[in-house]
Amino acid sequence: MAEKVHCTIDGRTVEPRRGQTILQVADELGIYIPRYCYHPGLSIAGNCRICLVSVEKAPKPQIACYTQVQEGMTVWTHNEAAQKARRGVLEFLLVNHPLDCPVCDQAGECWLQDYYMQFGLYTSRLREDKIKKAKAKVLGPAVILDAERCILCTRCVRFCNEIAGTHELEVFQMGAHEELGTYPGVELKNPYSGCVVDICPVGALTDRDFRFKARVWYLSEQKSVCPGCATGCNIRVHFNQKRTHHALGKRVMRLKPRYNPHVNDWWMCDEGRYGYRWIDEGRLLVPQKRRDGTYVDLDWDQALSDVASGLRAVMDKHGPSSVAVLPSPQQTNEALYLVRRLFAEHLGVRHVDFWIPPATQGYHDDFLIKADKNPNSAGARLLGLFPRDGSPAAEEFLLNHGPLKALYVFRHDLLGRYGEEALRPLLGNLELLVYQGTNRNATSRRADYVLPSAAYMEEHGTFVNFKGRVQRLFQCLEPLAQSLPDWKILVRLAVLLGLELGHSGQEEIFLDMAREIPALDGLDYAALGDQGVESDFSGIPLWPKTVNRQRSNVSREQPAHLPRVTNDE
Amino acid sequence: MAYYNVSRPSEKLTWRERIYLPELFKGLRITTRHFVVNLALHAVRLLGIKTRRRGAVTFQYPEERRPLSPRLRTRHRLTKREDGMPRCVACMMCETVCPADCIYIVAGELPDPNVEKYPVRFDIDLGVCVFCGFCVEACPEDAIRMDTGILEIASDSREEMIYSIDRLLSG
Ligand code: SF4
Ligand code: SF4
Ligand code: SF4
Ligand code: SF4
Ligand code: FES
Numbered sequence: 001m002a003e004k005v006h007c008t009i010d011g012r013t014v015e016p017r018r019g020q021t022i023l024q025v026a027d028e029l030g031i032y033i034p035r036y037c038y039h040p041g042l043s044i045a046g047n048c049r050i051c052l053v054s055v056e057k058a059p060k061p062q063i064a065c066y067t068q069v070q071e072g073m074t075v076w077t078h079n080e081a082a083q084k085a086r087r088g089v090l091e092f093l094l095v096n097h098p099l100d101c102p103v104c105d106q107a108g109e110c111w112l113q114d115y116y117m118q119f120g121l122y123t124s125r126l127r128e129d130k131i132k133k134a135k136a137k138v139l140g141p142a143v144i145l146d147a148e149r150c151i152l153c154t155r156c157v158r159f160c161n162e163i164a165g166t167h168e169l170e171v172f173q174m175g176a177h178e179e180l181g182t183y184p185g186v187e188l189k190n191p192y193s194g195c196v197v198d199i200c201p202v203g204a205l206t207d208r209d210f211r212f213k214a215r216v217w218y219l220s221e222q223k224s225v226c227p228g229c230a231t232g233c234n235i236r237v238h239f240n241q242k243r244t245h246h247a248l249g250k251r252v253m254r255l256k257p258r259y260n261p262h263v264n265d266w267w268m269c270d271e272g273r274y275g276y277r278w279i280d281e282g283r284l285l286v287p288q289k290r291r292d293g294t295y296v297d298l299d300w301d302q303a304l305s306d307v308a309s310g311l312r313a314v315m316d317k318h319g320p321s322s323v324a325v326l327p328s329p330q331q332t333n334e335a336l337y338l339v340r341r342l343f344a345e346h347l348g349v350r351h352v353d354f355w356i357p358p359a360t361q362g363y364h365d366d367f368l369i370k371a372d373k374n375p376n377s378a379g380a381r382l383l384g385l386f387p388r389d390g391s392p393a394a395e396e397f398l399l400n401h402g403p404l405k406a407l408y409v410f411r412h413d414l415l416g417r418y419g420e421e422a423l424r425p426l427l428g429n430l431e432l433l434v435y436q437g438t439n440r441n442a443t444s445r446r447a448d449y450v451l452p453s454a455a456y457m458e459e460h461g462t463f464v465n466f467k468g469r470v471q472r473l474f475q476c477l478e479p480l481a482q483s484l485p486d487w488k489i490l491v492r493l494a495v496l497l498g499l500e501l502g503h504s505g506q507e508e509i510f511l512d513m514a515r516e517i518p519a520l521d522g523l524d525y526a527a528l529g530d531q532g533v534e535s536d537f538s539g540i541p542l543w544p545k546t547v548n549r550q551r552s553n554v555s556r557e558q559p560a561h562l563p564r565v566t567n568d569e
Numbered sequence: 570m571a572y573y574n575v576s577r578p579s580e581k582l583t584w585r586e587r588i589y590l591p592e593l594f595k596g597l598r599i600t601t602r603h604f605v606v607n608l609a610l611h612a613v614r615l616l617g618i619k620t621r622r623r624g625a626v627t628f629q630y631p632e633e634r635r636p637l638s639p640r641l642r643t644r645h646r647l648t649k650r651e652d653g654m655p656r657c658v659a660c661m662m663c664e665t666v667c668p669a670d671c672i673y674i675v676a677g678e679l680p681d682p683n684v685e686k687y688p689v690r691f692d693i694d695l696g697v698c699v700f701c702g703f704c705v706e707a708c709p710e711d712a713i714r715m716d717t718g719i720l721e722i723a724s725d726s727r728e729e730m731i732y733s734i735d736r737l738l739s740g
Pocket of ligand 2: 149150151152153154155156157180199200201202204205
């Protein structure tokens with residue numbers, strides 16, 4: 001236990017640990033001290049001076065972000081002197097600041113604007129011309145700089161030095177001419193470069209991808225988990241539903257990291273950050289069936305009964321070993337669980353494998369980015385969706401022409417991965433190819449039936465990351481067009497194939513799953529919360545625990561906080 | 570573009586109103602009363618007698634127009650810079666403040682780093698606009714004004730009520 005000291009902040013007596021700064025203690029007390037250069041994930045620079053507070057017996061105001069609490073210290077964070085000092089600092093910071101708010105993407109989430117409204121509100125006394133600096137200067141693939149707007153807090157510099165470790169940025173020149181820039185001949189190009197935009201408290205560094213797309217006050221926000229790799233960085237999805245014309249009807253505007261000390265702290269990688277376009281582009285919109293080389297639209301009832309009778313026919317003629325199912329590690333646990341229940345258990349399909357090895361190993365490093373570019377491989381493994389009891393792996397039964405007659409593919413682009421040539425024997429042999437996924441791809445263009453599913457932002461659910469952390473996705477958007485969440489499709493298909501699953505919401509599915517899988521024992525959505533729970537992952541495969549399925553059918557109660565969902569839409 | 574369907578709860582007509590003739594005569598009575606009263610008022614005034622109430626005056630619109638107050642809010646226009654570009658920087662202040670949600674702006678990027686942002690699209694749906702003038706108040710660039718003096722904006726279709734950037738820029 002660290003040594004405690006006694007001090008008073010704004011008249012409240014506290015006992016913080018020695019070594020804590022005034023700002024940290026104030027944060028714990030819920031007293032907000034303004035800050036620019038201080039970031040909890042970076043070293044302390046103490047250069048912006050906006051966090052000045054009065055400390056009794058000190059000759060002048062002290063910076064709260066750097067001054068450590070001392071025995072017997074008395075701090076006033078919002079008294080006259082502190083306020084005056086802060087207003088003065090803000091005035092200095094704004095001396096050469098351009099009047100750019102109308103064209104600045106930061107406007108609306110800018111700390112200069114916020115603090116000016118909170119405690120600035122002075123009238124400008126500047127008579128001289130403002131100093132001109134570089135405007136709209138491209139620093140790298142993701143980031144654009146307006147040096148006039150920069151307040152030289154060096155958060156971005158410290159990020160590149162301390163977190164990314166790539167040292168691209170530095171502050172050059174002196175005094176009022178100080179200017180942020182990259183070293184000569186260097187681009188701000190590292191796998192995490194987008195993070196400097198998040199931490200820049202003003203509009204100096206803005207996102208090229210988001211540039212002028214929408215004003216931030218039109219954006220809505222929901223919590224989710226990045227599906228870009230096995231780390232599962234926690235994210236906030238920013239989407240625009242209020243003024244849809246802004247990005248020509250595209251809904252998702254940007255992704256931002258969400259603080260989670262167990263996974264990604266404050267950061268996320270660029271690949272994940274900008275990997276959202278497929279949500280609004282190239283999506284499958286309606287169930288379709290191939291007829292004479294073209295696709296005709298079907299309604300869901302028709303499509304599902306066709307698929308069900310197709311599967312039935314193949315199974316009756318050739319037996320369950322002629323059917324293969326490829327669930328995807330891009331799917332939520334809830335969907336995967338139903339795949340397991342319907343195909344592996346109910347229909348007795350033996351060829352079930354979630355893993356299609358990628359052509360080349362993905363980029364990875366020792367910080368966040370993992371080589372496995374799927375968010376839920378661990379979940380699929382946890383649910384036992386891989387070949388066991390000596391049955392061959394997916395690659396084996398696809399390429400070495402097992403006697404497959406029906407193939408049900410979730411999301412995997414098999415043709416894109418292996419090419420037409422390698423799969424020709426398989427495709428020639430197939431009587432039924434069903435593709436259930438979110439986007440058009442080479443495989444969906446060959447499938448007999450195409451079932452559009454909702455993307456991860458369009459449903460509730462859970463992913464399990466590489467460490468075994470079970471994390472929640474929250475629904476941000478309505479499923480696009482006629483697409484449906486995987487679980488709804490599977491529940492309806494199961495009914496047609498003679499299995500009454502009876503689930504009417506994702507949480508119900510999760511509860512059933514948690515009852516059967518020891519690693520998820522006792523968990524529910526409330527327990528997962530925003531930040532997830534680390535599950536005990538030892539001893540995979542953990543399936544199946546002997547369960548009394550009767551129980552799962554009795555408990556049909558849906559928690560009151562979830563909107564009631566039905567299957568008939 | 571969204572249209573707004575404004576519907577009113579249907580008002581049931583009484584049987585008296587439905588047989589129509591009584592209502593017709595009621596209307597005729599009002600018109601006749603106005604005619605006679607105004608004729609009398611004007612006649613008396615012609616004779617040089619001051620009355621407290623004055624007879625109604627008719628402007629021979631459209632040949633004759635009422636003078637407009639300079640601060641009257643009339644149809645919008647977008648102002649231009651010296652080089653003919655719109656002054657608007659697509660800051661969306663007007664779109665944000667507009668209580669009728671009838672301004673539609675899409676921003677684009679200009680190579681000139683001193684301007685940076687400009688409206689690729691700027692539509693005002695005058696069929697929905699309530700002529701409150703908030704857009705003019707909110708604009709930090711004096712880029713939108715309601716001083717054209719144009720009041721005749723009726724049209725045959727809803728599409729024509731949507732003024733695009735070209736129409737707004739040409740005054
Ligand atoms: S950085 Fe903030 S204050 Fe500066 S122009 Fe942008 S929004 Fe305005
Ligand atoms: S660009 Fe932003 S983060 Fe970097 S020093 Fe300037 S204000 Fe700080
Ligand atoms: S006058 Fe009022 S309603 Fe009309 S466009 Fe301007 S802000 Fe909107
Ligand atoms: S407020 Fe003015 S500058 Fe901003 S978008 Fe509207 S017209 Fe353009
Ligand atoms: S936050 Fe303390 S000096 Fe910048």
